[in-house]
Amino acid sequence: MPEVKKIATREGYGSTLVELGREHDNIVVLDADLAEATRTGVFQKEFPKRHIDCGIAEANMMGIAAGLATTGKVPFASSFAMFAAGRAYEQVRNSIGYPHLNVKIGASHAGISVGEDGASHQCNEDIALMRTIPDMTIINPSDVIEAKAAVRAAYELDGPVYLRFGRLAVPVINENPDYKFELGKGILLREGTDVTIAATGLCVAASLEAAEKLAAEGISAEVINIHTIKPLDTEIIVNSAKKTGKMVTAEEHSVIGGLGSAVCECLCEHAPVPVCRIGIYDVFGESGPALELLEKYGLDGQGIYKKVKEFVK
């Protein structure tokens, strides 16, 4: 088997911030003692005056970002998803969302693939939390190429954006000249007729792997990459559901409130079809190597393959 190139999406966050920092004076990057882990350290090194390490105080960091945004700066507030969306939820809601300030939240270490740190740090609820904030844009890139495009798109948009990144190195799947990132537009990666898999984040690569296995057994699966969870590309979801008649969602997030919920909300109104949600089933995670956890919780290619096969039977 050929060697698959793997890079963590968080790598794309730090490197793109440096590029944007060179292009725009108004970018300010904030951290809460995790500059190394969120990969913003490279920005800090090149632009020390425009990097603010707030210390271990995420609630304050979100307020600082809000204040910066009122004066025309474009702050990227960085932390782990657990603290950015979890601990600082109300600050994000009231200090950033309600005044609709131009703050970008860079949340790394999302999902169960944080690995050994265990359940306290495995945030499987961040998308659910952020989705409920009016006008919050949520992007969950599938690989480093998409992550880099997402950071640029977030800068271009005037308004709050939640960017979700992972710690684990994941397959690079978008390295082709035709790749184009459009905020709020899903990407049809593989056409199929029997079932649709709408996937996000690291589950996109896993779903492509699953589709390959299913094809070998005569099941034709369509795979759609939903990098922007909000606003959701309802058109691509509805059209595909009408075509295949069966919908699977795959995400490294709770099945409550994330992509699965968003797709169900859309389909029950516009194209009711049977749906199977793949994700974390309302449980806390646990310590372990990331790849083993993804296998145990059924979020790798094999797990998605099995679930889809059972669903279409």
Add this chain to the structure above:
Amino acid sequence: MDNLELQKLANEVRKGIVTAVHSAKAGHPGGSLSAAEVYIYLYFEEMNIDPKDPQKADRDRFVLSKGHTAPGLYSVLAHRGFFPVEDLKTLRKIGSYLQGHPCLQHTPGIDMSSGSLGQGVSAAVGMALSAKISNDSYRVYTLLGDGEIQEGQVWEAAMLAGHRKLDNLIVIVDNNGLQIDGNIDDICSPYPIDEKFRAFNFHVINVEDGNDFDALRTAFKEAREIQGMPTAIILKTVKGKGVSFMENQAGWHGKAPNDEEYKIAMEELEKAGEALCRK
């Protein structure tokens, strides 16, 4: 303006507060009245602002961290010319731009949405940091309640402000001694407030009578001289100041006067105004 003019203005601002809250049948008169003088001092004497150009880039910023006392701020903004005084009666009504708590997007002169306690001060620190990053000369003021400083986020913000030596930041604490459930020192004492801010590397100014314009003038002049550290101004004030039955009563933290109480309050303020005119 001389002190007499400022005092007359304070009396008018108090009428605006009482009228707005009475009209809304809800709101927070106590902490609005205790802060009337500091609001007036900031908007008429201290800050570089222009009611005709509320968004001008080099303006000084004000963040009302104790956002529930919006009626006091609205009344001062109206009297300063940001919007008509008559509109104070629309407070908290459907469709009004005068929301229950300050809203950045809808109200001229409001620099930050606030209301969830502890959050405004962080935004103020962010604004002060922004000025430092781009070498802007504006100053940033924020007003906190003494109950509000029970919120941990206030001290996260204070720690960073002290660490970053933000001498363009002035944190004001309205120490009226009362919060919803009673006396602040009975509930969860924030005292000593001055020593706490000192420990967070602030220059601290205690003002014994925060409802006195001379005392405010002295304090804000001192704050302008401070370099290399942020300033905390702690104002001893009277909650409900100016309306006899509201003074020092926790019950008037977040309650509107009924028609009879409104009449009594306005009569008191009319009399106080007449007395000032005879001076």
